[in-house]
Amino acid sequence: MPISFTQxxxxxxxxxxxxxxxxxASQDIKKTKALSKIKQLQKDAKLSKNPNDLSSKMSRITKxxxxxxxxxxxxxxxxxxLVAKKAALKEHLxxx
Numbered sequence: 001m002p003i004s005f006t007q008x009x010x011x012x013x014x015x016x017x018x019x020x021x022x023x024x025a026s027q028d029i030k031k032t033k034a035l036s037k038i039k040q041l042q043k044d045a046k047l048s049k050n051p052n053d054l055s056s057k058m059s060r061i062t063k064x065x066x067x068x069x070x071x072x073x074x075x076x077x078x079x080x081x082l083v084a085k086k087a088a089l090k091e092h093l094x095x096x
């Protein structure tokens with residue numbers, strides 16, 4: 001492969017890896033905030049005496065737990081993709 005072609009692939013892979021790492025960090029922050037909110041809602045639910053309020057809090061907890069699950073799945077997928085892209089980058093750097 002010509003060096004310029006390899007170099008463009010390397011540049012593209014580096015950009016994709018950087019973007020994915022930033023997205024992963026962002027998702028991780030989202031997950032941490034959601035988990036924190038769940039803990040707070042659980043604490044508030046224990047103290048709540050109003051059934052409607054309790055129901056609302058439990059509903060919100062369920063939504064947040066689903067969100068955390070989605071984020072976890074997304075983070076796992078991104079992690080796999082990052083490993084693959086880093087391996088491809090290493091391979092192309094070895095060629096160049």
